Amino acid sequence: MPRIIHVEHDRKAITLHWDDGRHSRFLHIWLRDNSPQARHPETGHRVEETSLLDAGIRPTHCALTGEGELSVRWSDEHQSVFPPGWLRRHDYSNGVRCQPRATTTWGSEFASQLPRIHYASFRENDGDRLRWLQAFRRSGLAIMQGIPEKNGIVLEIAGSIGQVRETSWGRVFDVRAVPKANSVAYTNLPLVLHTDEAYRDPVPTVQLTHFVKSSASGGETTLVDGFKLAEILRERNPDQFHLLANTILHFHFRDAGLELENYAPVFTLDAEGRVTQVRYSNHSVQPFLLAPEAMEAFYDAYLALGRLRDHPRYRLELSMQAGDMYMVDNHRVMHGRKACRSEGVRHLQSCYIERDEAMGRLVALERGGDGESA
Ligand SMILES: [Fe+2]
Numbered sequence: 001m002p003r004i005i006h007v008e009h010d011r012k013a014i015t016l017h018w019d020d021g022r023h024s025r026f027l028h029i030w031l032r033d034n035s036p037q038a039r040h041p042e043t044g045h046r047v048e049e050t051s052l053l054d055a056g057i058r059p060t061h062c063a064l065t066g067e068g069e070l071s072v073r074w075s076d077e078h079q080s081v082f083p084p085g086w087l088r089r090h091d092y093s094n095g096v097r098c099q100p101r102a103t104t105t106w107g108s109e110f111a112s113q114l115p116r117i118h119y120a121s122f123r124e125n126d127g128d129r130l131r132w133l134q135a136f137r138r139s140g141l142a143i144m145q146g147i148p149e150k151n152g153i154v155l156e157i158a159g160s161i162g163q164v165r166e167t168s169w170g171r172v173f174d175v176r177a178v179p180k181a182n183s184v185a186y187t188n189l190p191l192v193l194h195t196d197e198a199y200r201d202p203v204p205t206v207q208l209t210h211f212v213k214s215s216a217s218g219g220e221t222t223l224v225d226g227f228k229l230a231e232i233l234r235e236r237n238p239d240q241f242h243l244l245a246n247t248i249l250h251f252h253f254r255d256a257g258l259e260l261e262n263y264a265p266v267f268t269l270d271a272e273g274r275v276t277q278v279r280y281s282n283h284s285v286q287p288f289l290l291a292p293e294a295m296e297a298f299y300d301a302y303l304a305l306g307r308l309r310d311h312p313r314y315r316l317e318l319s320m321q322a323g324d325m326y327m328v329d330n331h332r333v334m335h336g337r338k339a340c341r342s343e344g345v346r347h348l349q350s351c352y353i354e355r356d357e358a359m360g361r362l363v364a365l366e367r368g369g370d371g372e373s374a
Contacts, residue, residue, distance in 0.1 A: 003068050004084050016070065016087065025093040032057045034090070035080035070327065071278045100274065101333075104138045105228035114316075119323075122157070126365070131160070133362045136318040140329030141223060147210055147323045154210035159329075165204050167197070168258050176349055177211075177216060177294055177346035183241065187338030188216065191311050196330050196352075197335040198281035199251040201262040203330065205355035208351030209348050216344030220232050221326065223316040224342040226278030230267050230309045232265040233301075240301035245269050247298055250286040253278065266305065277331040280309065309334060329355065 006017040014031060016024045038048040054076060061073040070082040090096060106113075115135030121128040122144060136142035149154060155172050158164050164171055177188050197204050234241040244266040253260040270279035290298055308314060316340065320326065328335055330352070340346065 004064055004070060004087075005063060005286055007062055007070060009062055011058070014059065014062060014070075014072070022091075022094060024087065024091045026087070028058050029053060029055060030092075031080065031082070032074055032078065033074075035072075035078060035228065036082060036086070037078065037080050039322065057374065062214060064300055073265050085231065085328070088101070094319070100270075101137065103140070103227060105231055106139055106141075106225050107108070107228055110139070110141075110310060110317060111226075111318070112314050114318075115139065117142070117144050119144055119146040119157075126368075130362070132367050133358075133365070136327060136329075137359055140227070140332040142223065142327045143318075143347055144319075145323060146324040147325055149212055149322060152211065154208050154351055155212070156352045158208050158324065162206065162355070163352035165354055167200070167204065167352065168255075172349050172351045175346075175348040175350065177219070177340060177344075188219065188343070188346075190339040191251065191336045192282060193315070193334040194281045194283065195338035198264070198279040199260040199262050199284050200254040201264075203262070203279065204352035205329065205331055206327060206353045206358060207330045208318055208325060208327045209335075209350040211280050211320045211347075212322075212349055213345045213347040214320060214322045216340040216342055216346045218339055218341030219328060219346060220317045220338045221320050222330065223318065223326070224309050224314050224334045225330050226280065227275055227332055228314055229305060230275045230278060232308055232314070233290060233305055236303075237304065239297075240304050241267070243298055243301040244305060245275075247288075247290065247294075249279075249288065249304060251284045251285050253284055262318065266302075278334070280334055282306070294345070333353070 002020040002022065004016050005019045008015050008017075009028075013027050016026070017023070030060045033046075033050050035048075036048060040047050058075050059072045060075055061072050066073050068084055070080075070087065072080045072082070074080065087283060115132050117132040119129055122132065123129075132142055132144075133201045133301055144157070147157070155164060161238070194206055195203070230241065233244070235332070247265055248263050249265065251262045251264070257358065264277075266279055267275050267278075270276050288298060288302075289296065318326070326335070370373060
């Protein structure tokens with residue numbers, strides 16, 4: 001660990017000189033605002049109000065302690081001690097920035113590398129479970145096999161990963177394909193690739209689907225990485241990508257006691273242009289309402305994405321057996337199914353969990369060791 005060898009300050013900032021040759025410059029107000037002595041000792045949360053700080057705050061004395069820490073007495077009488085490791089990890093003058101966790105995009109080649117786990121390992125082997133969840137965090141998709149044929153077991157699995165989100169469909173909902181179906185949901189017809197529930201705000205983040213029974217032939221599950229499609233479209237046709245990121249669409253659902261709507265683009269971007277959410281739900285999107293001169297170009301972009309979605313290079317086709325489950329990041333991965341070729345019983349149970357808590361529990365698991373570091 002590099003050591004601080006010299007400290008100096010001017011009117012605006014403290015400059016640290018390190019024994020590896022680096023110089024770090026921290027604004028006075030930034031250091032005072034982030035004083036470790038102004039944090040709650042257990043939660044680490046800030047206990048002082050930033051907006052009440054004096055913008056002209058300055059050190060009255062700063063020095064290195066015997067342990068090589070930076071000690072500062074401030075003009076408001078506050079005393080801070082900064083460990084050198086903390087200062088390196090927050091060295092914004094040398095390029096440290098908030099960095100979302102890296103993801104890996106995938107196409108059809110991912111079929112041979114899918115994160116898979118057996119139900120028994122998931123329950124009994126902490127290391128396997130941790131690595132499976134880490135792979136899900138990177139790719140937005142994971143498969144479980146060997147799940148007992150038991151109604152509602154998907155809820156037990158979901159509840160052990162995160163917080164189940166109950167919707168108007170219930171905590172768990174059934175999808176069946178049976179002979180002489182009386183509803184489209186119960187037919188053997190194909191389902192085009194889509195993200196779920198685009199008409200909700202917020203849209204559920206993780207969907208788990210357990211194949212309780214699956215005796216019909218055909219009906220392969222189709223999955224595609226929306227982040228990958230966004231990447232390809234941005235590369236091939238940036239104008240089309242930006243149209244899909246900057247055009248607000250209306251997603252809508254209605255039944256007797258409920259009307260849900262959401263106004264959002266196909267791609268949501270963060271402040272640095274990274275795609276953070278994909279909504280592609282052709283069945284629930286309402287008529288596009290754009291300026292007449294913009295309509296044709298928008299259709300070109302929407303169709304381009306739809307064609308990429310269906311291209312074999314990007315799409316996975318998985319024959320899911322009874323006892324299998326897939327878990328998808330619904331803000332990223334689209335799911336669908338091909339038509340069934342023969343009649344048979346097909347019973348799926350799905351539920352949603354929220355990604356923030358699921359991934360938060362994963363980080364807590366990672367603190368316990370095993371698997372890659374957090
Ligand atoms: Fe769906």
